[in-house]
Amino acid sequence: MARNFEAALADAATAVQSFLAAEIHTPLNVTLGEAMRYAVVGGKGLRGFLAMESARLHGVPALQAVMPAAAIECLHAYSLVHDDLPCMDDDDLRRGQPTVHKKWDEATAVLAGDALHAKAFELLARADFSEKTQVALLWSLARAAGGQGMVGGQAADIAAESAADPLDLDGIMALQKGKTGELITWSCLVGPIIADASLTPLRTYGDALGLAFQITDDILDVEGDAATVGKAVSKDEAAGKATFVSLLGLDGAKRRAAELVESAQDALSPYGKDADTLRAAAQFVLHRKK
């Protein structure tokens, strides 16, 4: 049965973070473990929630779903720690707290990211599913995270900053599908992958949701204030970067995000009312303030 979205989001974050607090041990270097735990705490936990909710929709018990949910949160946390480094986006603030390299140092940030990256795959390789399911989850996550997915999108994003011509809408969409879209979609596919069900409805939902998420990110960079958003804002315009806002205008970007959220919600029709929590998640992405 569908549940209140905010409660489901908070419950997923609690389950994932309490699991990871117990899971992350680094006997060779205590600081490394502290930095890893720091990096996975305090986020919205949207990807972990999406994984647990898509698993629930397919009858997977929460105790089993917490492993892939924790895996995607580790992977997401690693990507943020590396993205925040001085040689990348050079951010001092993340989730309203000092970034890992500000709280410790750059070496700790590189290594904590690397360790969280490996931890994501370790968790999937230990998860309580059939080996066929484990391999399907591992393969799809490695693809989504690597040079043809998230890391490729991040590299394209950095290259675009120093390129002579700003990207056009197709270029931005390809970049963002890699940088943020693939991992959001993977989170949504956890349930059907485990249940060996059709991937189509949740892939359509995830792709639309991921794009809407990025558009609202660009809108928050223009309209948000740093204290609420929890990270620096107005960075894109200062860097002269093409964004959905610079290409579509503020109203156009808002319209596009609303259309995407509507198609995301429509894609859930095979699941009926049981998918209302995911429908509410799409509304949340549209109206989020951070």
Add this chain to the structure above:
Amino acid sequence: MARNFEAALADAATAVQSFLAAEIHTPLNVTLGEAMRYAVVGGKGLRGFLAMESARLHGVPALQAVMPAAAIECLHAYSLVHDDLPCMDDDDLRRGQPTVHKKWDEATAVLAGDALHAKAFELLARADFSEKTQVALLWSLARAAGGQGMVGGQAADIAAESAADPLDLDGIMALQKGKTGELITWSCLVGPIIADASLTPLRTYGDALGLAFQITDDILDVEGDAATVGKAVSKDEAAGKATFVSLLGLDGAKRRAAELVESAQDALSPYGKDADTLRAAAQFVLHRKK
């Protein structure tokens, strides 16, 4: 049948590197793919060789063994690219060539390392083995590479540089088992994991080989010249770091390495003469000049 070691090492490197040259594509950002390929080329390929040779000892065809061999070379290459970063060991030279962050920039080095890391797991998740074998390979590699293995050892190594007291022999051995030992041992276990055979002989071999490898690394840092070694030398003493040489003396370190190589070779007795190539590999580690 056992073969000439140098030929087997060169053949394994050719197989792995030609596979990876075709495998690594990054349509979202061409530079990223160039940096990834650059990072996997030109090394000795010892880990890939160990994986292929241990597979051969268990009757696994070379065409199948190339995937785990390529995976461990990707993982090793990622670790070198990140270790060379200015915030880590700050090295300009690797394998006689400019390090990735010198040839490109730090952001490219962080991302190329991250993409190679994901590629290692992707290759294992795609390899042509039973799903049970794939999960066993993936799980053990993720453990060996993460915060309790390689990354943990690297973090301990960096922490030791700024610690008030230098490490003692037990501390150095624990650190090195994490930093370099676990991945060398994993390479040696590829064959018995795939064949579902006893891990004991090749685990003993790999643990001793890995430790001998690190001791000879410390010896090369004292006795080698940068042009031959292909990276900066005399770094440990300059940094005031405890090493096997500082703790055992140069002669003591050489004796210890020779003893370890002998036990590594002894551990191979269940394989008879068929393991002579691995015995020669242990001799190579002892007498290597780079």
